[in-house]
Amino acid sequence: MSEAVLTQRRPLPLRLLITxxxxxxxxxxxxPFIWTVWGSFKVEPDFFSRESWWNAIxxxxxxxxxxxxFTGDGYYGAWITREFWRAAGNTLVVTVSVTVISLTLGTLxxxxxxxxxxxxxxxxxxxxxxxxxMPHITLVSGYLLPFFQLNIWGVLPTSIIVLVAINQxxxxxxLHSFFLSxxxxxxxxxxxxxCTRFQAFRMVIIPVMxxxxxxTGLFSFLLAxxxxxxxxxxxxxxxQTMVPKISSFLGSVQEQGNVMFAVAAVVSAxxxxxxxxxxxxxxxVSGLTxxxxxx
Numbered sequence: 001m002s003e004a005v006l007t008q009r010r011p012l013p014l015r016l017l018i019t020x021x022x023x024x025x026x027x028x029x030x031x032p033f034i035w036t037v038w039g040s041f042k043v044e045p046d047f048f049s050r051e052s053w054w055n056a057i058x059x060x061x062x063x064x065x066x067x068x069x070f071t072g073d074g075y076y077g078a079w080i081t082r083e084f085w086r087a088a089g090n091t092l093v094v095t096v097s098v099t100v101i102s103l104t105l106g107t108l109x110x111x112x113x114x115x116x117x118x119x120x121x122x123x124x125x126x127x128x129x130x131x132x133x134m135p136h137i138t139l140v141s142g143y144l145l146p147f148f149q150l151n152i153w154g155v156l157p158t159s160i161i162v163l164v165a166i167n168q169x170x171x172x173x174x175l176h177s178f179f180l181s182x183x184x185x186x187x188x189x190x191x192x193x194x195c196t197r198f199q200a201f202r203m204v205i206i207p208v209m210x211x212x213x214x215x216t217g218l219f220s221f222l223l224a225x226x227x228x229x230x231x232x233x234x235x236x237x238x239x240q241t242m243v244p245k246i247s248s249f250l251g252s253v254q255e256q257g258n259v260m261f262a263v264a265a266v267v268s269a270x271x272x273x274x275x276x277x278x279x280x281x282x283x284x285v286s287g288l289t290x291x292x293x294x295x
Contacts, residue, residue, distance in 0.1 A: 033270065040264045041070040047263065074264035078249070084265050086238075087245035091225060091269075093156055094241055098163045098224040102171045103217050105164075110175030111201055115184065125176065128169035136166055136229050147234065154236030162234060163224050170223075171216055178212035179205070214280055225273070242269045 010018075035056075039047035043062045049055035059069040066073070078084040113121040131139075143162055147153040182205060190200035206213065225242075232244040240248065246269065249262035 036263060036270075037267050040074050040260070040267045041072065042260075043071065043073070044260050048259070074260035075268070078261040078265045078268070082245075082249065082261055084242070084245060084261075084268065087240050087242045088268070090156060090235075090239055091241040094160055094163065094231070095221050095224040097156075097160045098167060099217050099220045101160070101164050102167045102220045103213060105168060106171030106175045106216065107206070107213065109172050111179050111205065113172070114176050114179035115187065125173065128172050132166075132169035132173070136227075137233075139166060140230050140233050144233070153234065154239060156235070156239055159231050159234045159241075162230050163227060166230065167220050167223050171220055174216045174219070175212065178209045178216075182208055218276070218280055221276070222273070 039056055041062075042056060042059050043065050045061040046055045046059050049061075055061065062071055063069055065071075113124060140162060143158070144153070147158050152158050186204050186208065187197070187200045190204045191197065195203065227241075228243045228247070231241045232247065235241065235244065237248070242265065246262050246265045249258045249265065
């Protein structure tokens with residue numbers, strides 16, 4: 001039965017209640033981001049006004065200080081004055097590297113464990129789960145001494161290594177579940193037709209579970225993109241990614257404009273995530289659905 005027919009059968013009060021609930025829910029969910037985007041084009045006395053919240057709407061002090069109701073000083077200060085562009089570039093390098101390495105190791109390991117009939121596959125997954133359950137800060141502290149001794153603390157490869165190690169158990173478990181949902185008959189049929197095990201994996205299995213790879217890759221990307229504990233402890237000030245850089249705007253010593261630099265940087269860091277999720281939303285939904293059904 002089509003969705004249109006089901007909608008017509010619902011009582012009018014119920015449809016109105018659902019519509020009102022959805023509008024209120026979407027409004028409440030979107031309001032913080034919309035308010036932050038709006039406030040990023042104001043000056044600090046307006047956006048953090050104690051006199052009236054209306055100042056943030058009309059931009060009373062923004063007009064006094066800049067001559068206009070909106071200003072891009074926060075973005076200029078963050079991106080140019082405080083070199084937020086450098087942190088954005090570092091974030092891109094870290095997130096792409098972590099995602100590619102995690103997916104490469106996760107797909108190979110997940111496929112091997114899913115197709116293995118040995119008992120050690122179960123214990124490997126349990127060990128990975130225990131490692132995943134440990135607090136990130138505990139894992140990061142264990143890497144500090146060898147990184148200092150090897151004189152590799154503060155550079156991007158150190159954070160990439162640790163983030164891959166933290167993310168790999170999740171990637172392994174998620175891709176393992178996706179591979180279990182794919183019948184072994186596909187592998188066997190491909191090998192009967194002359195494919196090697198790796199050819200069957202690359203040309204038959206991966207295309208079938210591509211939505212699962214995209215879903216897992218997005219979660220890996222978000223882990224590296226939003227990480228604070230690992231990158232703040234393992235990267236020097238010159239190699240900071242965006243999240244620790246935003247935190248540095250709000251240090252113990254406040255300077256004029258730093259708060260608005262942080263607000264503008266938060267908006268700049270959040271917008272790409274919205275675009276990414278909107279672009280891959282169908283793959284994410286189909287991937288999660290495929291992982292929930294076996295056989």
